[in-house]
Amino acid sequence: xxxxxxxxxxxxxxxxxxxxxxxxxxxxxxxxxxxxxxxxxxxxxxxxxxxxxxxxxxxxxxxxxxxxxxxxxxxxxxxxxxxxxxxxxxxxxxxxxxxxxxxxxxxxxxxxxxxxxxxxxxxxxxxxxxxxxxxxxxxxxxxxxxxxxxxxxxxxxxxxxxxxxxxxxxxxxxxxxxxxxxxxxxxxxxxxxxxxxxxxxxxxxxxxxxxxxxxxxxxxxxxxxxxxxxxxxxxxxxxxxxxxxxxxxxxxxxxxxxxxxxxxxxxxxxxxxxxxxxxxxxxxxxxxxxxxxxxxxxxxxxxxxxxxxxxxxxxxxxxxxxxxxxxxxxxxxxxxxxxxxxxxxxxxxxxxxxxxxxxxxxxxxxxxxxxxxxxxxxxxxxxxxxxxxxxxxxxxxxxxxxxxxxxxxxxxxxxxxxxxxxxxxxxxxxxxxxxxxxxxxxxxxxxxxxxxxxxxxxxxxxxxxxxxxxxxxxxxxxxxxxxxxxxxxxxxxxxxxxxxxxxxxxxxxxxxxxxxxxxxxxxxxxxxxxxxxxxxxxxxxxxxxxxxxxxxxxxxxxxxxxxxxxxxxxxxxxxxxxxxxxxxxxxxxxxxxxxxxxxxxxxxxxxxxxxxxxxxxxxxxxxxxxxxxxxxxxxxxxxxxxxxxxxxxxxxxxxxxxxxxxxxxx
DNA sequence: ATTAATCCAGTTTTT
DNA sequence: CTGGATTAAT
Numbered sequence: 001x002x003x004x005x006x007x008x009x010x011x012x013x014x015x016x017x018x019x020x021x022x023x024x025x026x027x028x029x030x031x032x033x034x035x036x037x038x039x040x041x042x043x044x045x046x047x048x049x050x051x052x053x054x055x056x057x058x059x060x061x062x063x064x065x066x067x068x069x070x071x072x073x074x075x076x077x078x079x080x081x082x083x084x085x086x087x088x089x090x091x092x093x094x095x096x097x098x099x100x101x102x103x104x105x106x107x108x109x110x111x112x113x114x115x116x117x118x119x120x121x122x123x124x125x126x127x128x129x130x131x132x133x134x135x136x137x138x139x140x141x142x143x144x145x146x147x148x149x150x151x152x153x154x155x156x157x158x159x160x161x162x163x164x165x166x167x168x169x170x171x172x173x174x175x176x177x178x179x180x181x182x183x184x185x186x187x188x189x190x191x192x193x194x195x196x197x198x199x200x201x202x203x204x205x206x207x208x209x210x211x212x213x214x215x216x217x218x219x220x221x222x223x224x225x226x227x228x229x230x231x232x233x234x235x236x237x238x239x240x241x242x243x244x245x246x247x248x249x250x251x252x253x254x255x256x257x258x259x260x261x262x263x264x265x266x267x268x269x270x271x272x273x274x275x276x277x278x279x280x281x282x283x284x285x286x287x288x289x290x291x292x293x294x295x296x297x298x299x300x301x302x303x304x305x306x307x308x309x310x311x312x313x314x315x316x317x318x319x320x321x322x323x324x325x326x327x328x329x330x331x332x333x334x335x336x337x338x339x340x341x342x343x344x345x346x347x348x349x350x351x352x353x354x355x356x357x358x359x360x361x362x363x364x365x366x367x368x369x370x371x372x373x374x375x376x377x378x379x380x381x382x383x384x385x386x387x388x389x390x391x392x393x394x395x396x397x398x399x400x401x402x403x404x405x406x407x408x409x410x411x412x413x414x415x416x417x418x419x420x421x422x423x424x425x426x427x428x429x430x431x432x433x434x435x436x437x438x439x440x441x442x443x444x445x446x447x448x449x450x451x452x453x454x455x456x457x458x459x460x461x462x463x464x465x466x467x468x469x470x471x472x473x474x475x476x477x478x479x480x481x482x483x484x485x486x487x488x489x490x491x492x493x494x495x496x497x498x499x500x501x502x503x504x505x506x507x508x509x510x511x512x513x514x515x516x517x518x519x520x521x522x523x524x525x526x527x528x529x530x531x532x533x534x535x536x537x538x539x540x541x542x543x544x545x546x547x548x549x550x551x552x553x554x555x556x557x558x559x560x561x562x563x564x565x566x567x568x569x570x571x572x573x574x575x576x577x578x579x580x581x582x583x584x585x586x587x588x589x590x591x592x593x594x595x596x597x598x599x600x601x602x603x604x605x606x607x608x609x610x611x612x613x614x615x616x617x618x619x620x621x622x623x624x625x626x627x628x629x630x631x632x633x634x635x636x637x638x639x640x641x642x643x644x645x646x647x648x649x650x651x652x653x654x655x656x657x658x659x660x661x662x663x664x665x666x
Numbered sequence: 667a668t669t670a671a672t673c674c675a676g677t678t679t680t681t
Numbered sequence: 682c683t684g685g686a687t688t689a690a691t
Contacts, residue, residue, distance in 0.1 A: 054681080081681050100681090184681050211680095241679060341677055344682095367683095399691095401669050475668080570681070587679050612678060626679085 007031045010262045011038050015203065015227035017256035019249070023233050023293050024278070024632035025269025025593065029058075032205055032231060033065050039203060040070060048202040050225070051077035054211060056571055058591055076201075080216050081184050082570055084191035087198055093562060096383040097569040098181040100136075106181075106388065107132040110172045114164060125161045126151075135169055139185040140243030142214040180385040184570075188215050192222045200224040208591070210234050213243035228256070235282050236629050238587060240622050241612070266294045269593055271301025274638050278631040281661045285621045304631075306664040307641035308655070312345060312601075315643040319598055320349035323581055326596060328637070330355065334582040334594040336630045338607035338623075342600060343583050356580030360588050366568070370544050373516045374551060377507055378565055381494055384420040393487070396516045399477030407433065408473060408484065415469050423470070424488040431472045461485040479515075486512035500564055504555040508548050517544050586626045589633050597634035599627075602642040603653035627658045640664065 003011060007027055010020045011034045022028035032051070039049055053059040059077040067073050076083060088095060111128035126134065131151075138147050145153070147169050148162030158165075176183070182190070191198065204225045206212070209232030212220070220228070230252070237246050253259040267275060272295045279293065309315035323333060335346055335357075343359060350357050365371055373393065380389040391405035400408075409420070411432035416423025457471055460478045465471075465485040473480075490510045497503045507513060521544060525537035558564035582594065601607055608623035631638065640662070642655045659665050 056681095079681060187681090239680075242681080339678065399669075403668060585679065609678070 003027075003031070003034055004266055006262070006264050006266065007034065010264065011035045013229070013260060013262060017228045017252070017259040018230065018262065019209070019252045019259060020229070020231040020262045020264060021233060022231050022264040023267065024236060024629070025267040026264035026293075027266075027268060028207075028231055028233075028264065029062060029591075031264065032207060032229075033062055035205065035229060036062075036066055036075070037069065040066070040073075044202050046074045047076065048200075049075050050083070050201045050204045050223070051075060052080055052083065052204065052206045052220075053078065054208040054590065055079060056082055058207060079570075080219060081187050084187040084219070085566055085570065088187065088190055088194065089562065089566075091194060091197060093560075094382065095182055096180065096379060096386070096562070097187070097566050098176075098183065098379075098386075099569055100184065102388055103176070103181065103183055104129060104132050106175060106179075107135070107168075107172050110168055110175065114168065116161070116164070119164070121160060123157050123160060125164070126158065131165065131168070135172075136183075136185060137241070137243050139189070140213040140215045141245070142218055178385070179387050180383045185215065188219045192219055195222040195224075198223065201226070203227040203229055206230040206232075208232060208236075210237035210246065210249050211239040211242075211244040212248050213239070213245055214248070215243065217245075217248050235285070235625055236590065236632075238590070238622060238626050238629055240619070265292060266296050268296045269635055270632060271295075271297050271299060271636060273301045273303045274631065274634050277304050277638070277662050277664075278628050280663060281624060281631070281658050282628040284661050285624050302637055304634075304638035304640060304662075304664070306659065307639055309641065309643045311645040311647050312643045313349075313647065315600065315641055316345040316349035319346060319600060319639075319641060320353050320355065322639070323350065323598070324353045324355055328596040330580040331358070331582070332595040333597075334584055334589060334592070334633060335598045335600060336584050336586055336589050336633065337600050338586055338609055338626065339601070340585055342606075343585075346600065347583060350581060356578055357583050358578045358580055359583045365547070365550070368547065369520055370517055370547060371551070373520075374507065374513065374548075375565070375568065377490075377510075377513060378504075378561075381491065381507070382562060382565055384491075390420070393512070393516075394480065394483055396519055397477060397479040397483040399475070400480045400483070404473065404475055404480070408470060408476070408480070411470055411473065421491050424468075424484070425492055427469050429467075429469060431469055433473050457481045483512060483515070486510065486515065500555050500558055500561045501552070503561045504552055504564075508551065517541070520544065586630045590629060593633055593635055595635050596637040596639075597630070598639045598641060599630045600641045602640055602656040602659055604656055605653065607656055608658070624658065624661075627656075 004027075007030070010018070010031050020028075020031065022031065036049060036051065040046060051059060051062065053062070056078050059079065063073060063075055063077050066075070076086075078086070085097070108128040111131065116125050134151060135147060138150050143150050146166050148164070148166035151165055152159035152162040201223065202225070204220065204223055204227070206220065206229070209230040211232070230249075232249050234246050234249055237244055237249075253261060275293060275295050307315075307318065309318055319335065323330070323335070326333065337343065337346075347357055347359065366375070373396065376389040376392045379386050380393065387406065387409045390409045391402055394400045394405040394408060395402065412420050412423035412427070414423065414432040415427035415430070417428065457466065457478065460481050461471070462485060465488060468484070468488070470476075470484055471481055490507070490512055493506055493510075494503060497506060521537050521540040522532050524540040525532045525534070554568070555564050558567060584592070604610065607627070608620055612623075640659060642653065642659070644653055645651070646653065655665055
């Protein structure tokens with residue numbers, strides 16, 4: 001595709017600090033690709049080019065376009081996080097990421113150890129979950145003050161808790177270290193720490209620069225590069241909740257002396273009526289730079305159409321009906337919503353009409369119990385310090401809950417002199433479960449307990465495991481003993497394994513995973529009276545078998561078992577399932593385009609999500625930018641839809657103010 | 667004191 | 682449909 005003069009100017013911009021302001025649909029991706037092409041044809045080593053994007057999919061697509069022309073390329077490309085991980089892996093190949101959900105749980109237990117009332121506080125502290133989210137935002141915003149001070153500055157009422165909050169995050173950080181956990185933010189923070197060991201680049205290209213937060217900006221500054229090429233559009237900044245800071249793009253020329261700003265203003269994507277509508281609405285936001293978008297498409301275009309429905313379900317039905325009868329190929333249609341909660345309703349309505357749809361994340365594969373269990377098992381074998389994974393696995397055994405799980409873990413670590421694997425396979429011969437004082441004074445009694453406990457597990461565990469001091473736990477159940485032995489045997493069998501496929505195979509076929517799978521299948525086959533239907537059980541097992549196959553298939557694409565695990569944590573939400581109409585949140589739709597777009601649930605409260613807009617980080621301007629992003633995904637046809645009533649919550653709706661701003665209602 | 671079962675409320679966007 | 686909280690059972 002030929003470039004227009006503006007695009008060419010960006011491609012040809014000399015080395016230095018370049019900022020390209022690229023409005024929606026102005027050929028941003030093509031420009032980045034052409035820029036890299038130019039660098040390559042000038043003879044720059046691909047290894048000296050770094051491309052940072054917002055999703056790994058976007059990076060893969062751009063690299064794919066380049067490779068079609070140049071063949072296999074060694075360009076470093078991916079999200080900030082994926083790239084950081086790749087570098088850190090070379091420094092420490094065993095580091096393992098932990099899901100934000102799990103970290104939140106850990107944070108909650110740390111928080112739970114504080115008793116605010118008893119400590120004499122009057123006011124209401126933030127809840128654990130809120131505080132955890134705030135902590136992430138704090139890390140992303142990188143202020144110079146402590147977390148507690150920062151919270152106190154944003155809210156007067158919270159000032160009294162600032163020391164407690166500092167204490168909580170300190171303990172949380174210590175525990176993370178103890179268990180060997182890394183959060184997404186830790187990837188960037190660690191990469192900044194190791195900046196000296198990261199190779200220099202000739203040019204670093206940054207896509208979606210408007211969504212950069214302070215942590216990412218610091219990461220960029222820590223890189224050694226001759227030239228910076230940032231592409232963004234402040235009207236599409238929609239990640240304030242994640243610390244995205246428009247000031248970063250707005251202050252580019254102040255921060256980079258000799259920084260150049262280039263503009264891409266010719267829109268090739270959408271028809272005039274669609275762009276006019278987008279423009280009318282976004283003009284209600286304060287303009288940072290006046291921006292004029294030139295419509296390049298010649299045809300008159302179809303005016304966007306407003307759809308009003310009496311209630312939510314009539315809306316989902318109606319949209320499904322329209323999609324069904326539309327001549328547009330299904331995979332070039334997108335249904336876009338503000339909140340993920342809209343997805344289920346529309347998906348059901350589409351299903352009923354036999355229309356397939358493609359949905360990201362959602363009721364994910366990774367939320368299934370058997371998949372979670374697999375990844376806990378994998379996480380534990382990769383990082384034996386992962387106490388939480390150990391407990392999750394042991395909880396499948398009857399009679400073992402969080403408490404005993406934790407005691408077993410600590411016992412094993414004690415018997416292994418700090419090493420869980422040693423504690424399982426080659427333990428010191430002593431009872432780790434008696435209090436030390438007692439141990440000294442009542443040595444004879446200990447012996448008695450040992451003999452007695454071990455006797456219970458004859459026939460349950462093998463001879464070699466029968467001598468394990470872990471079996472001395474007074475409340476250990478038979479199943480618990482079996483699980484411990486199976487776990488020990490799994491560690492033994494995995495030790496010499498290098499190949500990813502083999503490693504995954506052994507995990508999936510291990511005794512412990514088989515037990516877990518059978519328990520899950522039985523649970524799912526349980527009838528109302530408590531009995532198990534063998535047919536249902538067979539079906540459940542079959543479904544699980546299929547999912548095991550999927551895990552094998554996923555794993556086969558990765559060179560190392562650590563890479564596989566970390567890629568699953570980093571990219572699980574990017575994976576989409578299904579074929580057909582695209583179901584997307586506005587955030588998920590960023591950077592994509594479709595012939596026909598339906599924006600649904602355009603009601604006050606929902607979109608704009610007024611609850612979020614009132615919260616810190618949110619604003620009605622941000623909601624308006626979200627609307628702008630959604631509208632500018634459309635090439636030819638745009639429908640805007642709302643419903644007047646929610647029959648489940650018995651709630652009346654008013655149409656979104658954006659519909660008024662768009663001139664569609666008065 | 668722990669674990670298992672049962673019932674009730676609630677549901678933000680992403681790496 | 683899930684997570685949390687409450688309750689029953691061990």
